[in-house]
Amino acid sequence: MKAILMAAGVGSRISRSVNKPKSTLEVDGVPLITRTIDMLISKGIEVAVVIGFEGGEVRKALKGRDVRFYENPFFRVTNSMASLWFAREFLGEDDLILANADVFWGEGIYDSLLADDNDVVMLADMSRASVGDYFFKVNDGLLVSYGKDLPIEDRDTEYVGIARLKRNVIPSFSKNLEELVEQERYDLWWENALYEYITEVPVHVKDVSDFFWAEIDYIDDYKRILEYIRTGNLSVKVKTEEI
Numbered sequence: 001m002k003a004i005l006m007a008a009g010v011g012s013r014i015s016r017s018v019n020k021p022k023s024t025l026e027v028d029g030v031p032l033i034t035r036t037i038d039m040l041i042s043k044g045i046e047v048a049v050v051i052g053f054e055g056g057e058v059r060k061a062l063k064g065r066d067v068r069f070y071e072n073p074f075f076r077v078t079n080s081m082a083s084l085w086f087a088r089e090f091l092g093e094d095d096l097i098l099a100n101a102d103v104f105w106g107e108g109i110y111d112s113l114l115a116d117d118n119d120v121v122m123l124a125d126m127s128r129a130s131v132g133d134y135f136f137k138v139n140d141g142l143l144v145s146y147g148k149d150l151p152i153e154d155r156d157t158e159y160v161g162i163a164r165l166k167r168n169v170i171p172s173f174s175k176n177l178e179e180l181v182e183q184e185r186y187d188l189w190w191e192n193a194l195y196e197y198i199t200e201v202p203v204h205v206k207d208v209s210d211f212f213w214a215e216i217d218y219i220d221d222y223k224r225i226l227e228y229i230r231t232g233n234l235s236v237k238v239k240t241e242e243i
Contacts, residue, residue, distance in 0.1 A: 001045050002094045007101035008052030008072040008083045021054050022216045023101035024061045028229050031061035033101045048090045050083040078186040085181045091174050093167055100161035102216045104225045109211045118204040119166045124157035127209040132158035133217055136205055143203040161215050212237050
């Protein structure tokens with residue numbers, strides 16, 4: 001199995017506060033991305049990271065680790081669709097995990113992801129459909145619609161930022177990626193290459209609400225991670241706006 005982590009973005013909602021890639025913020029004394037990469041490598045997974053904003057900081061955090069780096073030099077004017085395109089040669093004949101590097105996730109979520117036997121699975125949290133960053137509408141476990149501005153009555157779950165593809169769907173996924181880039185849709189996220197499936201191939205949504213996770217968009221997200229590490233209290237998974 002392989003994994004690609006997206007770590008190129010500026011993270012404008014938090015970068016002014018921390019002045020570094022948010023994936024390099026320390027969690028219990030270890031940069032977040034280092035923690036994630038170490039977990040994946042310990043599982044025997046071959047890992048690639050796409051860098052851009054302050055890429056040297058990410059390289060420094062991963063020094064000495066067997067990681068392949070790709071660079072998106074246009075990170076300020078593109079989105080993660082372009083980042084994944086720059087790493088397209090890493091897409092091969094192995095099962096693949098795709099993840100945003102600013103997500104804190106543990107072995108429980110990893111095990112849940114690997115236990116799902118579907119060809120395409122995206123992780124989501126059904127306890128966080130009212131307030132969040134990006135939402136899914138799900139029907140019988142399958143993705144129906146998605147978006148940041150999905151009407152609240154259509155929201156079933158918040159997207160986590162992690163997906164897994166089995167090797168048999170990698171060719172069609174790669175084709176979707178190439179076609180979107182050819183259409184100059186550099187403003188899209190890498191997930192849009194998966195959304196192209198929903199009319200032809202089922203995209204399964206796996207609920208991980210029993211586990212702690214957090215995507216660092218704001219400084220409060222980072223504080224929740226630190227509080228969870230300190231206390232082990234799952235209730236801090238709830239976002240500040242929901243408390």
